[in-house]
Amino acid sequence: MNFQKIIVPVAGVAAVVLGYRFYGWAGVAAVAGGLVMWVLLHFTRMMQVLKRAANRPIGYVDSAVMLNAKLKPGMTMLHVVAMTRALGERLSPKDEQPEIFRWADAGESHVTCTFVGGKLAHHELFRPAQDAAPPAP
Numbered sequence: 764m765n766f767q768k769i770i771v772p773v774a775g776v777a778a779v780v781l782g783y784r785f786y787g788w789a790g791v792a793a794v795a796g797g798l799v800m801w802v803l804l805h806f807t808r809m810m811q812v813l814k815r816a817a818n819r820p821i822g823y824v825d826s827a828v829m830l831n832a833k834l835k836p837g838m839t840m841l842h843v844v845a846m847t848r849a850l851g852e853r854l855s856p857k858d859e860q861p862e863i864f865r866w867a868d869a870g871e872s873h874v875t876c877t878f879v880g881g882k883l884a885h886h887e888l889f890r891p892a893q894d895a896a897p898p899a900p
Contacts, residue, residue: 819850860880861878874887
């Protein structure tokens with residue numbers, strides 16, 4: 764179970780209650796203002812990431828190898844989209860878990876990412892076989 768969905772609202776309510784207990788209605792206003800600012804900061808970040816991703820082709824990344832090196836399990840989908848600056852190409856059926864996305868580069872290398880509950884669970888790099896032609900003399 765994702766406890767973050769429970770803990771964050773409970774912590775917000777607890778902060779409002781503590782603000783009222785120690786400072787009255789002025790404390791409630793200050794805590795509520797801080798919570799609204801926190802939500803707006805996250806919303807603004809999300810909109811900026813999606814605005815940058817809107818200008819790129821779906822599933823494209825500059826270097827799949829570099830993306831693979833930067834990925835770590837537990838990263839959020841928003842963080843991966845911010846790193847690639849592009850939405851991933853969906854490989855799994857819509858609204859089914861796990862979600863599988865792919866980002867490819869111009870050299871036909873690609874990274875396939877598996878997200879469970881919005882968090883990166885597994886990623887895999889595929890590189891095409893290089894022709895073993897000897898260099899010309």
